[in-house]
Amino acid sequence: MFKYIAKRLGQSVLILLLGSLVLYVLVINSGDPLEDLRESNDPNRENRIQARIANMNLDLPWYTRYLTWLGGAARCVIGQCDLGTSRDGQSVTALVTQAASATLRLVIVATLAAIIIGITLGIVSAVRQYSGFDYGVTLMAFVFFSLPVFWFAVLLKHYAAIQFNDWLPAGQISLRTILISAAVIAFILQAALGGHWKRRLATFGVIFVIVGGVLFYMDAVEWLRRPAVGLPIYILAVIGLAVLVIVLTSGFKNPRVRNAVFATAGIAIVGYAVMRPTLMAERTDPETFRGATLLLLGCLVAGVVLAVLAGQLLGGFSRRQATGAAVVTSLFSSALAFADLMLSHWSGYLAVMPRPIPTIAAVTPNFYSTYWNHMIDTATHLILPTVALTAISIAAYTRYTRASMLDVLNQDYIRTARSKGIAERKVITRHALRNGLIPIATIVAFDFAGLIGGAVITETVFGWQGMGNLFRVGLEQVDPAPVMGFFLVTGSAAVLMNLVADLAYAILDPRITG
Template sequence: MITFLARRLTTSAIVVLISSFLMYFLVAIAVDPLSVLRSSTMPSAAKQQQIAHLTAQLHLDEPVIVRYFDWLKGAAGCTYGMCDLGTNWRTHEAVTSMLSGAVVTTLQLVLVATVLAVVIGAAIGIVSALRQYSGFDYSITFMSFLMYSLPVFWVAVMMKSFLAIDFNDFIQNGGQFSAVWIIGVALVTGLAVGAACGGGRGRILRIGAITALAVGALMVYANLTEFFVTPSSGGPLDLLRVLVFSVAIAFGITALSTGLRNRKALYSALTVAGIGAALYYPMLYFWNAVPASWPIVLLLGVVAMLVGIGVGFAWGGTERSRSARTAAITAFFVAGMLFLDRLAQTWYDYAHSSWVHGRPIATSGDSTPNLGGSYWMHTTDLLTHILLPSITLVLVSMASYTRYVRASTLEVLNQDYIRTARAKGLTERTVIMRHAFRNALLPLASVVPVDILFVLGGALITETVFGWSGMGNLFVTALHENVLDAAMGYLLIVAVLAPLANIVADLLYAVLDPRIRVDA
């Protein structure tokens, strides 16, 4: 392992060194800081004086290779905490400061979107493989190719039109679904869920009808309670909703984790759901007494999972670890639902504040300027700004993950050990979740790390369309304003992340597949 890492890090360092020189040379040719002065209408003497001053300041009279090694000397300091990537000669701001802000913005924008795309894409891909050559499979295949081929900027514009402008109009008009919308959405959802569950025609129609009725009932409930105007007020009805969804989460997690026949795991999950509902009002009092912050929220999430583990072991059974795992996952989602409910209680105040003017879904920027209020107000603001670009990235990215996982699952399902597991009499859930699922995700181990680490380079088109000041926007602005150091700071991060992502992918693949040896 040590030999492998040393060899890969050495070759990666050489690649970064060579690529940084080539990029510096090309960017130095592409940008011209003196272009604005040359086209200026100021007097000739003053123009020549400013040209000479800027030439001396940026060392433009020196050969490119000399300037590169001067830049490299400062960049090499990043390895021991003395990073100097130059300054923006227009604003006199350090490039390291510009990059730190841009990286945080890009992380907020694309990291969560990438994780969601992987999870949703993998789930849809597996279901599509299990329903091979069905109407659901053909529909997913068509939608995957369609979303994969659509330009990102076009999807972004559609998101602005339908999920921002139209949705804001919908809220301003009272947030009421029409009868046509209720019937249409219920039928489409029921058809999709019934086809995904598969089985005979009777089973598909039965599941589809139940799903359609449930969706229709939820939409009617949203109309009666004006959910989109005031999602939660902390009342008894909101507590009942939390309880119902907590129980549904407990059944769903148990069905996927151990199966509903494992009563100890089911009771553990239901106990956690009951604890979450019982803590509904105490947590509201807690948030009123304690100033909320992200560290406290994350700490409470960890505590919730630890409580879930304790509940699982307390219920015991022949396989306590499975009960603990099921209860911990259930606790995580129940705690997340309590967090979202508290956040929803801020929705009305946020949407009707003097900064938002009744149109809460933002179409541009990463925050509302001069927004006041509490942690809950600012978190709501962050979510409303990140919603559209995240959905855009998820729709475009998950199409490729769906195709990867579908192909991998079909290959795994034809393996001999899957036939052996079925011949032993194992349930289909056990065969899929414990044997096929894990091995079907192996190809993603070589794709996902590269995607996740590489997105730190910025979603250039998405950031431009939605006005986010992330890494991609920083690079475009640097080229437009002829700022060499800022452009090179961006390119350096991308050059370092590319080989690092491949190393992580190799190590992860070796951990997941014992047949792979990185030191071979």
């Protein structure tokens, strides 16, 4: 494995070097960086030309400038990046640091959401092959795959932001909307769960009543303006999550996995009950914000470590499976706790931000408020661009996962497992899914790089000052420094994702390292 990783790292570094050289040459030959000054009538034109030549080192050969940039970029390994200056004399390192946090935050969230939703839909679609659900998912996948990102983003700005913000002050859900929404959700879920027509009808009726009741309750208490979750609902949600994880992994017949998962759920419930008052505390001093963030991350790490310990100590012969199931339970329990904290502060955020879904920028400029209001502000700015990027990626993940799962489900060893009487759940989750994910591991890397490219357009539509804006401005000004800063971050991230995908491929199929 070590030899394989070293080989992949060497190939990745070589790709970055060649890519940077090609991109640098293309940028410096794409136009004249002094064109705007040459056409200027400013009496100080010559001095400005000389200043720009000095900032961009235009008096040096191109290969000298490239090697200078390469030397500064190489120092990033020791934490001393020097990416030069832009044509206006600004530090590109500072510009990249600010822009990278916005873009990578957006792309990582979109990638994770697309992976979870797309793979889930692909698996269910493959299991329910040629059903109405399969046809519906296939149709929507092709529709979203064909959507131009910029057009879909504009639709989101109008319907999911402007009209939602106009509707939110009243916040009333009409009876017709409740009935239609409940019927649509019930129809989709009964198609996904499948079964004979009596079972489908019963499933439709139960889900219709539950969803309709929930929506009616939300309308009665104005839940969208004053959402309330609280510790009791959190406890029920974590228990339900633990049951779902057990069902999807080992089933209740394996006490080792069951005990590890329930122990992790118990730790999550007790830990959140103890830490919730501290985490809920309002912090208005910006100097304490960093400490609050570190506290949240510390709780997440502690939860994962305790989950690993629970899996190792209680897993017995099923230690590996128990550990994986416990870690999944811990991560999702942490996500539920974070969602509860955010929702608990939503009404306070609405008091200072009556139109909560923004259409431009990554954060609200000159916004001074409490810690949780800043967290909600950052999250709401992520919603629209994340949905725009995720919707396009979900289509690809759904189609690839469906095709991969169908290929695996037709293999002889799957038929053998079924003939032995193994439960269908175990056949899908334990035997088929692992092999079905092998091609998906490679696709993740390509999709991540594609999302970075799509983020250039998405950031333009939503007015984000991210890596896409840095890249666009650098090209327009024929300034290689910002463009190369964009390449260093996004190229390194794409290559790193490819390396992670190769490692995941090797874990899923150990023969590849042989």
